[in-house]
Amino acid sequence: MVDSIDKAREEFFSEAQEIIETFSRNLLALDAAISEGVKDPTLVNEAFRAVHTLKGLAGLFGAVAMGTLSHHLEDLLDELRLGRAELTRTVLDLLFGAIDVFGKILAAERSGSEAMPPGLDELVGRLRELGGSVAPEAGMVTDYELDPGMLAVLTEYEEHRLRSNLEQGLRLYRLHVKFDLATLDKALEEIKDRAKRHGEIITYLPTGESSSIETIELDLLMASHDDLSILIGALASDRIIVEEIERKPLVPAAFSSRTHPPVVPESVLSVPSGHPRPGEEAADLALVSPDRSLRSLTQTVRVDIRKLDRLMNIVGELAIVRNVLSRIAERVRAEGQPQISSELLRVHRNFERRLTEMQDGILEVRMVPLGQVFERLSRVVRQISRELDKEIRFVITGSETEIDKLIVEELSDPLMHMIRNSIDHGIEDTAERARVGKPAAGTIALNAFQKGNHVVIEIEDDGRGIDENALMQKALRLGKIDLTDREQLSREEVLSLIFLPGVSTRERADDVSGRGVGMDVVKTNIGHLGGVIDVQSEPGIGTKMTITLPITLAIVSALLVRVGEQVFAIPLNSVSEALAFDGRGVRVVDGRELMGLRGQSLPLCRLARVLGLPDDSTSGRKFVVVATVGTRRLGILVDYLIGQQDIVIKPLGKTLAEVRGFSGATELGDQNVGLVLDPGALIEEVLLSGESVREKGLRAHG
Amino acid sequence: MANLTRVERRGHLRRAAAAGPIREFLTFTLSVDLYAVELTTIREIVSPPPVTHVPRAPHDVLGVCSVRGVLVTVVDLRKRLRAPAPPSSSRTRILLSETRSGEVVGLLVDEVRQVIRLGAGEIEPVAAVLGGDISAHVLGIGRPDNDPIILLDLNSIIGV
Numbered sequence: 006m007v008d009s010i011d012k013a014r015e016e017f018f019s020e021a022q023e024i025i026e027t028f029s030r031n032l033l034a035l036d037a038a039i040s041e042g043v044k045d046p047t048l049v050n051e052a053f054r055a056v057h058t059l060k061g062l063a064g065l066f067g068a069v070a071m072g073t074l075s076h077h078l079e080d081l082l083d084e085l086r087l088g089r090a091e092l093t094r095t096v097l098d099l100l101f102g103a104i105d106v107f108g109k110i111l112a113a114e115r116s117g118s119e120a121m122p123p124g125l126d127e128l129v130g131r132l133r134e135l136g137g138s139v140a141p142e143a144g145m146v147t148d149y150e151l152d153p154g155m156l157a158v159l160t161e162y163e164e165h166r167l168r169s170n171l172e173q174g175l176r177l178y179r180l181h182v183k184f185d186l187a188t189l190d191k192a193l194e195e196i197k198d199r200a201k202r203h204g205e206i207i208t209y210l211p212t213g214e215s216s217s218i219e220t221i222e223l224d225l226l227m228a229s230h231d232d233l234s235i236l237i238g239a240l241a242s243d244r245i246i247v248e249e250i251e252r253k254p255l256v257p258a259a260f261s262s263r264t265h266p267p268v269v270p271e272s273v274l275s276v277p278s279g280h281p282r283p284g285e286e287a288a289d290l291a292l293v294s295p296d297r298s299l300r301s302l303t304q305t306v307r308v309d310i311r312k313l314d315r316l317m318n319i320v321g322e323l324a325i326v327r328n329v330l331s332r333i334a335e336r337v338r339a340e341g342q343p344q345i346s347s348e349l350l351r352v353h354r355n356f357e358r359r360l361t362e363m364q365d366g367i368l369e370v371r372m373v374p375l376g377q378v379f380e381r382l383s384r385v386v387r388q389i390s391r392e393l394d395k396e397i398r399f400v401i402t403g404s405e406t407e408i409d410k411l412i413v414e415e416l417s418d419p420l421m422h423m424i425r426n427s428i429d430h431g432i433e434d435t436a437e438r439a440r441v442g443k444p445a446a447g448t449i450a451l452n453a454f455q456k457g458n459h460v461v462i463e464i465e466d467d468g469r470g471i472d473e474n475a476l477m478q479k480a481l482r483l484g485k486i487d488l489t490d491r492e493q494l495s496r497e498e499v500l501s502l503i504f505l506p507g508v509s510t511r512e513r514a515d516d517v518s519g520r521g522v523g524m525d526v527v528k529t530n531i532g533h534l535g536g537v538i539d540v541q542s543e544p545g546i547g548t549k550m551t552i553t554l555p556i557t558l559a560i561v562s563a564l565l566v567r568v569g570e571q572v573f574a575i576p577l578n579s580v581s582e583a584l585a586f587d588g589r590g591v592r593v594v595d596g597r598e599l600m601g602l603r604g605q606s607l608p609l610c611r612l613a614r615v616l617g618l619p620d621d622s623t624s625g626r627k628f629v630v631v632a633t634v635g636t637r638r639l640g641i642l643v644d645y646l647i648g649q650q651d652i653v654i655k656p657l658g659k660t661l662a663e664v665r666g667f668s669g670a671t672e673l674g675d676q677n678v679g680l681v682l683d684p685g686a687l688i689e690e691v692l693l694s695g696e697s698v699r700e701k702g703l704r705a706h707g
Numbered sequence: 708m709a710n711l712t713r714v715e716r717r718g719h720l721r722r723a724a725a726a727g728p729i730r731e732f733l734t735f736t737l738s739v740d741l742y743a744v745e746l747t748t749i750r751e752i753v754s755p756p757p758v759t760h761v762p763r764a765p766h767d768v769l770g771v772c773s774v775r776g777v778l779v780t781v782v783d784l785r786k787r788l789r790a791p792a793p794p795s796s797s798r799t800r801i802l803l804s805e806t807r808s809g810e811v812v813g814l815l816v817d818e819v820r821q822v823i824r825l826g827a828g829e830i831e832p833v834a835a836v837l838g839g840d841i842s843a844h845v846l847g848i849g850r851p852d853n854d855p856i857i858l859l860d861l862n863s864i865i866g867v
Contacts, residue, residue, distance in 0.1 A: 617763065659806065660780045665763065676757055680761060
């Protein structure tokens with residue numbers, strides 16, 4: 006019982022969260038519309054609907070604070086959508102403020118706190134003040150051949166929309182549609198969507214005349230600036246009939262006498278014709294098929310990600326069973342029973358195929374579009390740009406790119422810090438931009454795309470770029486580099502100094518970035534997700550940060566290698582090739598070992614040496630695994646290649662949090678555990694903060 | 708197991724004499740000394756599975772192992788407490804305990820002995836007896852019989 010209550014509460018939280026996110030999305034769209042000088046009544050209405058739903062939900066769960074806030078928001082939004090109050094920037098700021106307060110309320114509810122979150126009272130007070138009043142419009146509605154039955158059931162809002170559309174000289178149309186009950190919601194959404202380009206659907210009512218219990222017929226009232234012929238071309242089909250509603254003086258015909266689609270066979274059930282009120286209609290439907298009307302029309306379920314983790318763990322265990330099975334098959338064949346062996350192998354192959362399907366299925370469920378986190382970021386951009394009085398054009402592309410849910414959750418903080426940095430330090434203030442001839446609005450572009458088994462996220466601004474000299478000065482002062490480095494460091498190396506602790510943080514704290522979280526923390530967080538971050542910058546032109554992340558953390562194919570006695574796994578998504586190594590053709594440059602590979606130099610990392618393992622130099626032949634992460638490559642030198650295996654990576658515990666170079670551990674199937682190498686971290690270690698710089702640093706400082 | 712039951716019964720008899728609330732401790736040996744941790748902090752006692760060495764790990768972390776699919780960080784309690792190292796034997800066990808952060812930590816001990824019950828009055832404060840590194844990790848000293856038992860504070864050692 007307690008469980009089901011908890012479960013219901015969990016549902017409540019995730020549903021409330023979703024609604025608040027929808028609300029936030031609506032506000033962002035409204036914000037954009039205002040910037041373009043467009044009024045979009047449907048957006049205001051959607052925001053109203055979201056808050057209305059939230060209020061109902063809060064009532065259901067006794068969430069008082071949330072109920073109070075929703076109630077007052079609802080009032081204000083109602084005024085707005087009825088045109089009684091005007092949607093100004095100030096009002097919008099207030100609405101955005103509500104989202105933050107909702108966040109606090111949710112957090113408080115979750116922790117079971119009874120206290121009203123700070124800011125609630127003030128916000129409610131200001132919401133109350135804003136309920137302005139504009140005299141309701143006088144209508145010309147009666148001039149039209151509208152069915153009084155339909156007019157009578159229009160809500161206040163719908164009536165307002167009808168009037169204001171008529172005032173703008175739009176024409177009225179009636180769409181008679183026939184939809185399947187099962188897909189009604191979707192079909193309605195679809196037609197609303199299509200109609201949007203031509204006008205606005207004001208209301209829809211069931212006609213009560215249905216040819217079968219599987220379908221429902223509706224009349225949609227639409228206002229449009231287009232001609233009938235255009236609308237017919239755009240919307241009509243065998244299920245949708247478009248008619249114009251004439252002004253009274255022209256055709257003295259009643260709404261109810263319109264022609265019906267000729268298709269209709271004799272109705273199976275005799276539903277009375279005419280225009281019943283919605284309440285009666287619902288009652289009729291309920292009589293027809295009670296189960297149908299109660300059934301939810303959505304086909305989605307919400308799942309706790311931990312449940313998927315458990316399933317994934319089981320898949321991991323099954324993969325081990327599969328490996329055992331294949332070993333048994335090998336053994337049986339070696340013992341001279343080829344027939345049984347081949348039967349076993351067939352079972353094994355079948356098992357493997359199904360397992361792969363299951364794995365793919367679970368992975369697919371875990372995937373969510375990056376849009377979720379990008380939307381939250383737009384809010385941040387809006388807020389910061391207003392605080393700093395900088396005009397920002399925030400351009401998002403690729404928000405449909407999918408990535409593991411867990412990664413998405415961990416991404417929002419690092420991305421937020423980077424964007425804050427871009428606005429605060431990257432984008433110049435308006436005066437300076439005018440002086441250097443840049444457009445007044447600074448642009449921040451957030452772009453995501455999939456690249457093989459990785460997802461790449463780029464954050465690019467058109468600001469002043471990173472001051473390499475200042476960066477170097479700071480690094481010198483902090484003792485991260487010495488004077489000789491100063492001449493030797495490449496441009497890329499200088500820019501990457503920004504990721505060292507203390508370098509990117511300010512001497513002096515401020516409101517926006519604070520002294521705050523430096524880029525070193527951002528980098529560490531990205532690193533924990535198995536990703537890498539690169540920076541490019543041109544003085545005066547802008548800065549581009551590129552994050553490369555694995556698509557999923559749940560299960561990966563890995564190459565198993567042996568170094569000395571120990572087995573390590575290297576995720577295959579960062580392995581580009583593996584080759585035999587005989588020690589020839591290795592040069593030492595600046596303390597680093599390089600080997601030639603097809604005309605290019607490949608930095609080498611002797612794993613045994615780097616990890617401080619006993620070097621098994623007696624076995625002459627070794628192997629080089631070429632790891633590629635982002636744009637960087639590294640040759641990892643190992644003793645032996647064991648083979649490929651799918652592994653479930655389990656993170657190392659907190660006790661081992663300081664240990665660099667591993668992304669976790671995995672079971673190898675014989676009760677043994679293997680460590681999973683983190684190629685990104687190794688590359689980092691060897692290439693950048695690598696041996697040469699560190700050795701020099703040691704000499705210089707100590 | 709029989710061992711545990713017998714001792715528990717003896718502890719039961721002792722309870723009348725003890726002052727304050729009774730706490731249960733699991734005793735084990737490290738080298739020649741007798742130690743104990745509060746029983747409620749221990750989730751399970753297992754025979755050591757193969758432990759994988761983790762390069763670059765702190766010196767008192769033996770490595771990681773897997774117990775029925777759960778990754779365990781194995782801490783060599785001897786090294787953490789700076790006790791002398793004896794050879795490991797067939798009686799070596801790993802005590803599994805879960806930390807606040809959700810990490811499962813395994814404590815490698817030489818031999819698990821028994822469960823004892825101690826009242827608050829039977830636990831001597833530690834400052835008088837011990838000095839140095841270990842005292843921060845010690846709750847007190849118990850003397851159910853004549854041999855002193857060092858009561859370890861797992862919270863301070865691994866953060867349970």
